[in-house]
Amino acid sequence: MDSQADHPKLEIFFFPYILGGHLIPMIDLARLFSSHGVKATIVTTPHNVLLFQNPILRDQQLGHAISFVTLNFPAEEFGLPNGCENELTTTNGDMFTKLFMAAMKLQDPLRKLLSETKPKPDCLVSDRLYPWTANVTDGLGIPRIVFDGSGCFSHCVEESLRVYAPHERVVSETEAFVVPGLPNKIELKRSMLPDYVKSQNVFSHFLNEALEGEINSDGVVVNSFYELEQAYADFFQKEMKRKTWHVGPVSLNNRSIIDKVERGIKTSIDEYSCLSWLDSREPNSVLYISFGSMPRITSAQLLEIAHGLEASDHPFIWVIGRILDYSSKDKQQVEMALLPVGFEERISKSQRGLIIRGWAPQLLILEHPAVGGYMNHCGWNSIIEGVTAGVPMITWPFSSEQFYNERFILNIIKVGVSMGNEHWVPLKELPRVTIKSDKVASVVNRLMGSEETEVVQMRKTAAEFRDKAMQAFQEGGSSYNNVDAFIQELKSRRKVQNGHL
The missing domain is CATH 3.40.50.2000 (Glycogen Phosphorylase B;)
Structure with missing residues (x-):
């Protein structure tokens, strides 16, 4: 033998x-x-x-x-x-x-x-x-x-x-076109395409x-x-x-709490404090917000998000990574994390929100029953982890293939609503304020507070995909x-x- x-x-x-x-x-x-x-x-x-x-x-x-x-x-x-x-x-x-x-x-x-x-x-x-x-x-x-x-x-x-190359046959950045040859009808705009697709x-x-x-x-x-x-x-x-x-x-494959916490960079919050805060919330009431590890949001856009969240009046956990400010004279990207005056004090006192600067125990947060929505940048890791948790999403793509992934969420599996950003952001270009606070509040209210048939169906579909993933x-x-x-x-x-x- x-x-x-x-x-x-x-x-x-x-x-x-x-x-x-x-x-x-x-x-x-x-x-x-x-x-x-x-x-x-x-x-x-x-x-x-x-x-x-x-x-x-x-x-x-x-x-x-x-x-x-x-x-x-x-x-x-x-x-x-x-x-x-x-x-x-x-x-x-x-x-x-x-x-x-x-x-x-x-x-x-x-x-x-x-x-x-x-x-x-x-x-x-x-x-x-x-x-x-x-x-x-x-x-x-x-x-x-x-x-x-x-x-x-x-x-x-x-x-x-x-x-x-259907994007070469449209006359403007904002004209929609159909992506040919796919199993479903998928529409994009030139403004959503990476610069390396539009030109060599x-x-x-x-x-x-x-x-x-x-x-x-x-x-x-x-x-x-x-x-x-x-x-x-x-x-x-x-x-x-x-x-x-x-x-x-x-x-x-991460089955224990410690495995879900220790996935790379050390988390910026004690996982038990985070879970304790979530335990005090009603099921499906909390919006989780994270735009991944690559900074694509200016401090000005950060302010609009903060005002919109406050106006929406829904509880939230917001992971604020490194925000880049391009305003200095030498155009160096400087880390900033500016929030409206008194914002953190107000949400802390009212227990409305939890702000995490740096790295968060994302898997633990997403799978908690209190979390009922996930605002993200449509990176694939975020999408697949959101799907696995059975959480409907608010899509806000910025770069890479994220606008394609947004179409997957909105048009194929139908478990999300769009924040409405239509502009792909290169690494070396100044990101703009593309979404105002009133739009942020409106979209958050739609997903988190609406009982309209479409949103109810999204929650049902998201739960079905969670079960299929398991x-x-x-x-x-x-x-x-x-x-x-x-x-x-x-x-x-x-x-x-x-x-x-």
Whole structure:
């Protein structure tokens, strides 16, 4: 009989992009696969290891085979401070460019690591923003799987825009057009499109490389579940020819309170204080507001949001990240977090609201019964976590593929209302005040205080998708089975390579 040594545990290397919106779900993904019996090795920087060492240690204590290996991040070479790769202050245009260039320098250290690993890993799961990993894995004969930080829907929209270019046939930025060839009628405006879609720039060429890398990969792992975007999962696989495994929502791998709290950057509020505040609220009465880790809101827009929330008279938890002010003479982006005079004192005294500056225990907040709405920027992590919690949303996209994701929420799964922003914001451009306080109050009141049929239906639909997400992730569900199918395919590939046919 063959010994265990003859058949070592399947090993997958996970190589996340360095920023939190990519790093957090990839860590969840690695932990998920290790819970299915895989040896999971996470390749990241020493600074990022510090952010996740506690949950990984807990997994190891449960007997899961999961660990880190580190690659030194060349920050100083590009004039960046050490440990900058997960600091929110690096997300202005110039710093982001330097960060991006520094990340490209990880290619040779990764090649050295993989070539020296014996036996070689069965697979590398690489973030989509590392298309150059294809050169590394091809040379070493290691299968490469792309981890997609968004759902299939946004990539189907991207493909249609690339192939048909309907935005080139409209005469103004505000004229609506239909995105051709998709299973549903989807309308956008030129003003909602990224600058790298409307005209070719450096990032356009990079994304073309990423697309080429995805096409030539051995498949794509998606943080979504099949029942959420069935038509677009099929379109992505059949029409766009991507081999795909939907394995999410990966955030559901965080089952304990401590796991939900310790997901990256340390939270800025004690989780028990936050939960205690929520416990005192009626079911579905609290609006949760968070626009992610990338600052896209000016201090002037912040004031409009504050006035609108106060006028709406609904309880809220508002996560205020780093707000950028562009008013200084030298045009440097300065951190600001200005609120109306007396605003915090009034909401604190009345217990109307809770303000969190920095990082929040988002999973704990969203799943609390008191939370009945979620205002967010339509990043995929926010969407999938909101869907998993069964919470209807107020959509306020700013950049990246967020306007595509907004259409998914509004037109496909129909669990949200739009704040009405129609202007994509580049990193290097001054964000404008696009939404006034009266509009903020009106939209909040509609979602949180209205009993109109459409809003009631949204709540029902959101709850149904929450249940479907749970079922997909549990043993026997579609995502659970996809994880096992992925593992079995790698095992079969190993047998073929070892000549055990």
